[in-house]
Structure formats: structure tokens, C-alpha cells
Amino acid sequence: xxxxxxxxxxxxxxxxxxxxxxxxxxxxxxxxxxxxxxxxxxxxxxxxxxxxxxxxxxxxxxxxxxxxxxxxxxxxxxxxxxxxxxxxxxxxxxxxxxxxxxxxxxxxxxxxxxxxxxxxxxxxxxx
Numbered sequence: 508x509x510x511x512x513x514x515x516x517x518x519x520x521x522x523x524x525x526x527x528x529x530x531x532x533x534x535x536x537x538x539x540x541x542x543x544x545x546x547x548x549x550x551x552x553x554x555x556x557x558x559x560x561x562x563x564x565x566x567x568x569x570x571x572x573x574x575x576x577x578x579x580x581x582x583x584x585x586x587x588x589x590x591x592x593x594x595x596x597x598x599x600x601x602x603x604x605x606x607x608x609x610x611x612x613x614x615x616x617x618x619x620x621x622x623x624x625x626x627x628x629x630x631x632x633x634x
Contacts, residue, residue, distance in 0.1 A: 515545050521562035522583065531556070537567055539578045552593035556586055 564586030
């Protein structure tokens, strides 16, 4: 993701009414081939709306270990729903949907992995 340069508001202005634009932050952009996709984050939901210069919404995700993001076109209704309702939060171990960003997975194996991870990042004198 690039966050260099000035915010590009034109794509957002094409699809979001003027009275709702203050609810959005420009987060940067993704260059995908010959397409630049602007990334806007909704202030309340923290969900993203990814738009190209023409106002076409895109789903952008960054697979683990991939060199570049993967993108695919979305319908405007689906893109707005995702952005206004936020993104699904998933457990990093079992991929179960969690009720919120700070929620922990209740699966015993996932809890054990979290505890192991926490212990690795604890100073020896704090143990």
C-alpha cells in the first residue's frame, strides 16, 4: 500500500454524498497493474472502501507471503455494506469469525497458542 502523496478524493466524491464524506479517511492507495486503487476507511466502522479513478469498488486483500495484493471488482452495494459495517474479524489460527477486533477465540487450541505467544514476548524478570 502506498501512502505517499496527496489524498485523492475524486473517486470517493463520485460515490459518497457530500454530507457523508466527513465520515471517511484517505488511507493511501494500491497499485495493481495499470490501476491505482484508492483506499478510504470509514471513521466509525473502520471498514475500507477501495475505489479506482472511475469510482469502481474493488476488494483488496494481502495474502500471507504474497508479493502483491489481490484485487477483484465488487458491486457498489456490497462494497458500501462492507465499509459501513466493517470487516469480519477472524481468529489468526482457526479463521473462525470473532465478535470484534479485541475479542479472543474460545477454541482451546487457539487460546493455548495465544498464551504461548504472550509468554515469548514477556521479559524474563516479569515471569
